[in-house]
Amino acid sequence: MRVSRPDQPAVRSADAELRHLLALLRDRDHRFVTPTPATHARVLARADRQAARCVEDMLGWSLPYRPGDCDAAIEALLDRAGVTVPAGDRRRATIRVSRLHDHLFVHSAYPTDAADAVFFGPDSYRFADLIRDELRDCPARAGAQMVDIGTGSGVGGIVAATACPGLRIHMTDVNPAALRFARINAAAAGIAADFHESDSLATIPGPIDVATANPPYVIDSGKRLYRHGGAMHGGQVSLDMAVMAMDRLAPAGRLILYTGSAIVRGHDQLAAALAEAAAARGCTMRYREIDPDVFGEELENALYRDVDRIALVAAVVTRAG
Template sequence: MVTTVAERPVAAEGEAAVLRDLIAYLKRRDYHFITPTPATHARVLARADRHRAADLRDVFGWSLPFARDLLEASLLEALGAADLIEAAGDLLRSKVRVSTLGPDLLVHSAYPTDDTDAVFFGPDSYRFARFIADELRRCPEREGSTLVDIGTGAGAGAIAAAHCCPKVDIVMTDINPAALRLARVNAQAAGVAARFVQGEDLSGITGALDLVLANPPYIIDPAGRAYRDGGDLHGAGVALAMACEAVPRLAQGGRFLLYTGSAIVRGADALHDRLVQLAAAEGCRLRYEEIDPDVFGEELETASYADVERIALVTAVIERARPY
């Protein structure tokens, strides 16, 4: 089912207003926080001096419990009214984190991201945004082009692209309504105009597409969390499905920009081979690059990765040539 997200219930709009105010508040206080991997986050919080928040970075970055008097009373009241804080023993805890991405602050789920509808942001988000910026600096999109960010999450990809090409028509999609609510907040705070479509595919978007962005999950997640579970092909299944849907929809000169991971089995990269076949079948060009040869090595200790040598981070650009 596909739903265009328009007017939200009053409670959700109240939450959005509080989150926009929170971003503005943190910007005025020169707040900066770079979100690490969950494993690094856990290691930092395990330190003896990291059990209680001492400042805004501890509250909204490290997700540490905090005392009521650490935040201004008006901010605390607004967060409480929007159900954005929760009790943590005698202390309180924010339900959201706020991370720096270039000139922007993006709000996403608090650590740990255990909920099935968690909205994730982390090192992959930074690499994805950099990949988009590098590609669009090399070849900017034309004014009026249609840009779709599939599975937008917190909106990092579309926002990064909008800063490079501000006069494109942006659509953010996600199967997770919580992600779309936060992506809307983040886009508005970044000054990015966009449409928001809830759905698991591109059926809610009509016409040819000039630029499609995708940063799908690429790890097999036993819990089945949508933001982390990449499906079959050792976690590359979601990435391949997105490519198979998006590439046939590309306009002449259109591009599909993919950032993801791929499991290497006996030296072979199954995702690369499938994308080569897809590009050839669609008469498109493929540029594929392995940008990091070895990530999430701990996954190789699980049964799902018993035959995998390594998990590589990869980027792919599939482009439909313009007629001459």
């Protein structure tokens, strides 16, 4: 189902307020960088991090604020956009705003416990750098198009559009909240894009020159959309998205996949499955580990009892020209 349909007036007004918020924060050189949830929790455990004293505390660290204590203009924008909730005698924003490269991104506040939370964090920065490095050579085909599969806050599409301004950009997600934020972030960045609420590429016409994906890659008991990677110790969603993209690549088209892989007794099962899928479709693959060991705490889960480590990996799959 396409999500390019007109919004209801109330939603359109709220979206406009959030675009205004991003413009105001850009003018004020907002530079919050989102850490891991574990780091965020450690910072908030400090005695001097219990209430907001500035905009970064409000819209970065997700701290509660008393109206009038931080920035009246930004507080008013948040209220008009409907993105604040009571927090005792204070208010709390339900969004955060983070800087990545030269763009600002609105995404869900900490903690991201809701099933439809829109996550943003260190993976977003590494994913963006991978895309920028891989797209130093832009597609040459006239009318070239790219799709960011499972776009979340829109990082893949926005970074690709910035690297290759001639691309027609598509962003897909099964989460309406993610598509809303991606649409706001793209508009704030001056990026034109088509948005698709879908778990497939069926609504995107024609071949795809660049596909990007940053899928969830761990086993999440709550099955949150941004986090749960399914079977194969969390690698199944990554494989499914990759195969879906490979089947639609144009000649010389590329898939840029950033994800994690559970290494089981020295064996990278995701790498093997991706290589087999690529070869069956006449594609070549470059594959490397970006970080050999992340989310070590997940190994305490009984479902990971045979896993050595979780590695961050990059796979670039190219169809023959």
